[in-house]
Amino acid sequence: MPRASATTTKRPTPAQLAPLATRQVAAAPLLPQPQLERLLAVAMERGADFAEVYVERGLLTAVVLEEGRIKSAQTGLTQGVGVRVISGAKVGYAYSDDLEEAALLRTARTAAMIAQGGGSEQSYKVSRTPAPSYYKVPTPLADIDVARKAELVLRADKAARGFDKRITQVNGSYADVTKRIAVGNTLGHYTEDTQDLCRLSVQVVAEGKNKERRTGFYGGGGRVSFSHFDTFTPESVGREAARQAIATLGAAECQAGPQTVVLAPGWSGILLHEAVGHGLEADFIRKGTSLFAGKVGQKVASDLVTVIDDGTVANSRGSINVDDEGVAGERKVLIEKGVLKGYMYDSFNAKLMGQRSTGSGRRESFKHMPLPRMTNTYLAPGDHHPEDIIKEVKRGLYCAHFGGGQVDITNGNFVFEVSEAYQIEDGKLGRPVKNAILIGVGPEALKNVSRVGCDPMPDPGLGTCGKDGQSVPVGVGLPTLRIDNMTVGGTKVA
Incomplete structure (x- = not known):
């Protein structure tokens, strides 16, 4: 998976943390339908009850904070295809992160061999099945500057440290993904979905009398827009993690x-x-x-x-x-x-x-x-x-x-x-x-x-x-x- 990282000792700038992946990558087609149908045919060429092609492309961000500073901020792209073939209770599965035609055909044949069916190649057609919508993210998380994401972690760190002087250590992280999937199978079904997901989290250590140490952890997110953190603020996350740690100092x-x-x-x-x-x-x-x-x-x-x-x-x-x-x-x-x-x-x-x-x-x-x-x-x-x-x-x-x-x-x-x-x-x-x-x-x-x-x-x-x-x-x-x-x-x- 292509990945780049930047390690800083001060607050990063947008230029330092600009995402590697662009909106054009996020919007690019997954797998052309004729190619997917060809993979299904090859997967069934040994005979089986069922075959399925799963395609995925994800744009990821991860920010890590330690000792009051951004330790790393990474963006990356992951993509690949998985082929599953079922014959009775036997399952063959193979995958490839190489999307070249020859590699995908080898993947389909490998899954077919594992399932060990018997038969000849046929053709298969798929048609789009509409999907419901339980989460709408108008601006994909992948399109948000990484510097803004790093800012959330820095704000949470400041709030946690400011909660009580007994807070001695704060670790924070932010992670998100904008993932697109497509699934087609030999029943003729084909479905696509875009899944944004994010989470901000903070872990703190409080130190009391006699070097007693207690920890607190809090965070959250979901399949939400980045504006979610306007109300579920990093300050509230940092303070709640700190409160948990302080609350249990001196516990019996x-x-x-x-x-x-x-x-x-x-x-x-x-x-x-x-x-x-x-x-x-x-x-x-x-x-x-x-x-x-x-x-x-x-x-x-x-x-x-x-x-x-x-x-x-x-x-x-x-x-x-x-x-x-x-x-x-x-x-x-x-x-x-x-x-x-x-x-x-x-x-x-x-x-x-x-x-x-x-x-x-x-x-x-x-x-x-x-x-x-x-x-x-x-x-x-x-x-x-x-x-x-x-x-x-x-x-x-x-x-x-x-x-x-x-x-x-x-x-x-x-x-x-x-x-x-x-x-x-x-x-x-x-x-x-x-x-x-x-x-x-x-x-x-x-x-x-x-x-x-x-x-x-x-x-x-x-x-x-x-x-x-x-x-x-x-x-x-x-x-x-x-x-x-x-x-x-x-x-x-x-």
Whole structure:
């Protein structure tokens, strides 16, 4: 991938950080339709059930700040073609970043050989399928001067450092991409989409008494115009990251053992994404490795729990007009009032399971095959007021912000680090605690949900989900949520 970088020790000028890629590159055609149809024919020349050509061109920007200065500012172009051939349950996949005719034909033949079909070459025609529009970015992010993007990070750094003198370190980053994709297949479908995506983030370190150090992290973005940062300002990002770090200085050790846990709205939805969402993806269901396999129509959660995966949310980080197989994004009710309603399907697993795609086939880039993945996964709101939810708890833990976590799909076991947490004493938030960890089993945690707030909130646009070595942008959301009898790990035994 062509890439250029500039390292500076002072604020960069527009001339220093001018993008390498031009608007003409962004607007250039992807792959001529006759050439795409030729690739489909070659991919099917050994015989198969299905072939698909995926074309991608992306213009990227990345700015990194350390120690109050822009460390690097990069722009780059990535482009390539992936060819997938399916014969029964066999899949052949090959890709090329060389767009010359001979290289693309070799790529198609390689995918055909891997799938090991048998037959003769035929011709295939594709026709354009209109795509919905859930995100409109009038000026592509690739057309915005890199100096303006670097300015966001510098402003966030200044705000974080100015928040409190105990802030000792600030790291910031800004990244965006203007990506165009085209997908054509032997069913005759052809779809194009343009996907802009950006994120600004800041991580800070605060130092208190006795050299105690605490960190804070915040940021956001989405499939939005650059003007998004006129209201979601870098100053607010820097101050919130700093507030988190300062708030937990002097925190007490978290008490271990079963507790009533209250989750703050918004980013806490990452727990839902990991502990429940992955187990509802069709590849795990088909293989029988998910705890939710074979349970459609069964009670798997509290009556208060309705889980939705929605790729149609306007401008959200996980939204898609079409997935990476060219299927339109959908709003999918996965669990309704505690009853499992369905799964998330890509085209491949849907066909093998006698289902239809739910627009959940996603891939990181042309170098990867699509997999069933989440988009924006959230819990529907309930009827309880957030203040009342906390007031009802005599003793428990309030989880304001989450760090990392992991889940075992086969048994639903999850572990999550809580980066900002507070004791709840007699219905009121008390002192901050540190080293809190939530431990549980996804379905059991859902069954123990006893209150759901009326304050739904999406995350600010932070999420990136990893699966099988691929990363894709996602959104999460949650109203204030109470879970009873949750196992909390800590360093202090009750």
